[in-house]
Amino acid sequence: MNSNNPQKKNVEGTKRILPIILATAIFMQMLDSTILNTSLPAIARDLNQSPLNMQNAIIGYVLTLAVFMPVSGFLSDKFGTKKVFIFALIIFTLGSLFCALSGNLNQLVLSRILQGIGGSLMTPVGKLALVKTFPKKDLLKAMNFAIIPALIGPVLGPLVGGYMVDFLSWHWIFLINIPMGLMGIALSLRYMPDYRSTVIDFDLRGFLIFASGSLLLSVSLELFGDVVYITPALVIMLLGVTMLYFYYRHAKSDDNPIFPLNLFKVRTFRVGILGNLATRLGISSIPLLLPMMIQIAYDQSAVVSGWIIAPMALTAIIAKSLVIKILNRFGYRNTLMANTFIIGLLICCMAFPAIGASIYYYIPIIAVLGFFNSIQFTAMNTISIADLRGYHTSSGNSLISVNQQLAIGFGVAFGLIVLKVFKGDIKLINDDIHNAFRYTFLVVGLLTILSGLVFRRLHFKDGDNLK
CATH class of the missing domain: 1.20.1250.20 (MFS general substrate transporter like domains)
Incomplete structure (x- = not known):
């Protein structure tokens, strides 16, 4: 009788498919963290840039991950893991499409930032859903399966990027995310559990101050690469340090600072x-x-x-x-x-x-x-x-x-x-x-x-x- 219980079947289905959903998200994120390393010279040629000026395509992605990761828990608590995870997959997939359609470096960097916003939410929210779904005795097994792509992605990234650039075109290093993203969205609509919290306490002010400081320091470091921008770089770096000082002052007085x-x-x-x-x-x-x-x-x-x-x-x-x-x-x-x-x-x-x-x-x-x-x-x-x-x-x-x-x-x-x-x-x-x-x-x-x-x-x- 219990085997015909729809609710029980749904829970079992979620436990079976959820690690696959998370593995897909981690694989896409890890692949995109490494796939550009072998592809930048080819992309630079196509966009009429020097390969030495292409670093923003990498830096923009990883810094966006860094800035938006802390907000993932708050969004999950407020809007639910299912909505936030699907939103993250949609943003990441759209970002991948826009990367492939980019006609100049600025468009590529903006598209990579969009990817980074999606990536910063995908993995933390997926892991949160996994932790809340599985009992402790089964959690390690489920997590180990889900993080296998984190080990495989860095191996495949440079190779996949190299082959696609040499035998197809650099656009395909982003287009391969689209079918994986669509599959993740389809599975999430059916199997992603929707956890949320009634107690929401997020240090929005602290997050904005810390994020601003981090971004300003990153921009200043990038500007130091060109002797023309030394003075603006120093000014922006000083602003970044000032924002981190403001965060220090904020964290001293706030009851629940983000860090x-x-x-x-x-x-x-x-x-x-x-x-x-x-x-x-x-x-x-x-x-x-x-x-x-x-x-x-x-x-x-x-x-x-x-x-x-x-x-x-x-x-x-x-x-x-x-x-x-x-x-x-x-x-x-x-x-x-x-x-x-x-x-x-x-x-x-x-x-x-x-x-x-x-x-x-x-x-x-x-x-x-x-x-x-x-x-x-x-x-x-x-x-x-x-x-x-x-x-x-x-x-x-x-x-x-x-x-x-x-x-x-x-x-x-x-x-x-x-x-x-x-x-x-x-x-x-x-x-x-x-x-x-x-x-x-x-x-x-x-x-x-x-x-x-x-x-x-x-x-x-x-x-x-x-x-």
């Missing part, structure tokens, strides 16, 4: 956040700089650059199974300090081969780099939440996610600023752009090595409660 200041009284959280920002400032530019160098300096195809960068994601998956053993044996402090040094050294090694050297020299370096990157990200994220109280876990996790996206955007901007500076010094690089890339790798690598000093603030026993 409570007492989070930073927790030493492991403070070190984890700062280390994440400093280390990713160097690491984040590599998946863009290396494919760009292979295509521009070595005159190779997008497919070749995609195959050379792909091992980075594959070894990252392998490292996931070993990271707990490594942390248990060496501890968080030793692991993070040594790991950061190794990552910086590997980045510096990319500067060694001259233009006549084989491009396949980079494959073992990028493969090993992917392995240590994975350890780095896992260790930084877990130590950041190690000592947070239960009532701080939600806001702490949210700030960690925002910090990661901001760091990726800052890292891409920083890497390209350094590259532009060296490219402009024709005497230093002997009028060979490959030398500009080599010097950039040295600067980025040395910065990464220095960022490891942040983790000296950790104690040897920090993270023991996670073992």
Whole structure:
């Protein structure tokens, strides 16, 4: 009799399909975070731009993710997970279509921002629905299935982007999202549960102040890439710092700020956040700089650059199974300090081969780099939440996610600023752009090595409660 109960069938159907819906959303978001890395030179040619001026197409997307992620929980509580998730899918799919139809760089950047708005809501709202649908004993299994695309996306992104650019056109790297988005919308209309909250307490003022500060700092960093805009860049940076100061003042007086200041009284959280920002400032530019160098300096195809960068994601998956053993044996402090040094050294090694050297020299370096990157990200994220109280876990996790996206955007901007500076010094690089890339790798690598000093603030026993 129970097997014929429509309500029970609907619940079982939701439990079966919901992880697939979330997996589709995560896959689209992860694919779009990496697919441009091998495609930018081709898009730049078609839009009559220099590849070195295309970073806004990446930065606009990741910074929009960072800015709008904190608002996802509030919108879900107020309007319900079903409406917000479907809205996010529609916005992301429309953004993908507009990206494909873009006729100039400004249109592409605006379309990527639209994608970012959709992406910033899709994954957090989907995860929230999953957490509320499954009992704790089944949650890990459902979540593990849903996040598989987060591991596959970075592998497929550079390869799919490379093949589509070389054999079809760059427009297809965005058009492939449309059937996936439509499928997600159709499944969500039937199976996405509609959770909402009667208690809604969102720090809208704090969100607007913090978002304004983050955006102003991002714009200033971008303007620093052009010597003509140095003065406006400094003014905008000062405005950004001022807005963050206003947020500090606001958070001190507000009863429920979006990011409570007492989070930073927790030493492991403070070190984890700062280390994440400093280390990713160097690491984040590599998946863009290396494919760009292979295509521009070595005159190779997008497919070749995609195959050379792909091992980075594959070894990252392998490292996931070993990271707990490594942390248990060496501890968080030793692991993070040594790991950061190794990552910086590997980045510096990319500067060694001259233009006549084989491009396949980079494959073992990028493969090993992917392995240590994975350890780095896992260790930084877990130590950041190690000592947070239960009532701080939600806001702490949210700030960690925002910090990661901001760091990726800052890292891409920083890497390209350094590259532009060296490219402009024709005497230093002997009028060979490959030398500009080599010097950039040295600067980025040395910065990464220095960022490891942040983790000296950790104690040897920090993270023991996670073992």
